[in-house]
Amino acid sequence: QWQLVESGGGLVQSGGSLRLSCAGVGFSLNKYTVGWFRQAPGKEREGVSVLDEEYTGNAYYADSVKGRFTVSRDSVKGTVYLQMDNLRPEDTAVYSCTVGSLTPMGLPSYDSYNGWGQGTLVIVSS
DSSP states (O other): OOEEEEEOOEEEETTOOEEEEEEESSSOSTTSEEEEEEEOTTSOOEEEEEEOOTTTOOEEEOTTTTTTEEEEEETTTTEEEEEEOSOOGGGOEEEEEEEESOOOSSOOOGGGOSEEEOOEEEEEEO
């Protein structure tokens, strides 16, 4: 079973930054595609970004975060990060990471992945 752990959420003011981390429990994320999703209260889950496995490294972003969020990989630690800059109140949500053996051509659906984390809460105050 592919278990993931996210960290780095919290409360930040509008315009601020946070960096979320995603780590596999007992395995490295280097050889896998890792996605980030978010779900705000009362709203549907939204794909935020996806990062292809380390040798390809292609990344895709939702239009709502393009230019503000950056996904990256630490190949030594085997973890993936989501750097979130210029945060807005509408970015408030539970953010979760996902992992799978797939080749993304855009943002894959949540069900395309093989493992999912529990999520970390991000609150952006105005």
